[in-house]
């Protein structure tokens with residue numbers, strides 16, 4: 319009896335052995351041959367020859383039935399048989415028409431799913447990839463599950479597309495992101511390099527607990543080349559990356575991932591609100607259609623008709639209000655948290671901003687206002703150079719909160735000095751916090 323018979327997909331002819339041919343680990347070359355022959359026999363994939371780029375002819379497997387490979391141990395491809403049956407050791411260009419399950423599978427050799435198309439979902443739960451694996455330009459259509467999968471060697475997801483099946487309703491997504499997730503990399507382990515260069519996540523992504531053991535310097539650059547339909551997808555990826563970097567004590571990289579994560583989070587909050595506002599407007603246009611119809615059949619009910627229009631007008635205002643506040647909050651957060659110090663990661667920036675404003679911007683402003691004929695500070699002495707010197711001195715004294723009083727603001731200068739005082743103490747506070755965070759870590 320095969321030890322993995324509980325999967326219920328054993329090869330009947332060899333199931334009396336310790337392991338059937340499908341589940342047997344460490345297959346010999348002969349057994350590997352047998353394995354692939356049996357795969358073709360059992361799953362009856364159509365063997366197609368497709369023309370790629372009008373020149374290259376590629377043979378591929380098209381599985382029309384659901385491919386249940388749970389627990390199978392895929393042997394390495396023995397190169398010398400490449401021309402024969404063993405060519406199928408690769409799933410390049412493979413087509414899975416009705417879902418594919420590679421749950422608990424072990425891939426003993428390197429394997430390629432390059433340009434494979436997975437219809438109706440694919441699961442690689444607990445799968446182990448002992449050698450490198452290539453999912454480049456593969457299309458995952460429907461639920462894709464890599465929960466607890468382990469990539470022990472480099473993994474390539476270059477140009478891979480993750481698409482949700484059917485029309486995913488943005489509104490359902492807003493209500494409950496979690497239950498609408500279709501691309502899952504939960505607790506997935508990437509022990510070696512991994513790249514998602516030019517990959518495209520068009521479905522909601524979950525990456526909790528994913529672990530990158532070797533994030534690499536270029537990974538963060540890579541993220542720029544990934545397409546995310548929802549900003550939340552980027553948040554997931556950056557968060558997993560940041561946590562991995564923190565575990566590995568790569569504080570520089572963790573910081574960069576953190577900035578990326580916070581920016582994506584800001585975008586996602588705005589995107590969410592805009593989707594919400596759009597949903598309300600959709601509701602309004604649907605209601606308008608109904609009201610128009612209603613007008614014909616029930617003209618006497620003018621009052622309720624009026625109420626309906628008033629309510630719709632209220633909804634319209636509400637939707638625009640939601641959208642406007644979303645943009646406003648985004649801009650404020652951008653100015654306060656991103657521009658000043660890149661979410662607390664950059665300590666040089668607040669000090670540069672502080673210096674340029676206190677030594678350059680405000681003194682120029684005081685001088686300019688005085689030259690225009692308004693009164694800003696007093697006394698200034700005579701001549702432009704005296705005015706400039708006094709302006710700089712007054713600006714520093716105001717910004718540092720010393721305020722000797724030897725020079726004091728007058729007229730418009732009072733307003734400018736107030737703004738400078740608030741701004742400079744705020745920037746100083748930010749600088750201290752960011753500086754301490756940077757140099758006084760665990």
Ligand SMILES: [Zn+2]
Pocket residue numbers: 320321322323327328329333337338339340341
């Ligand atoms: Zn078996």
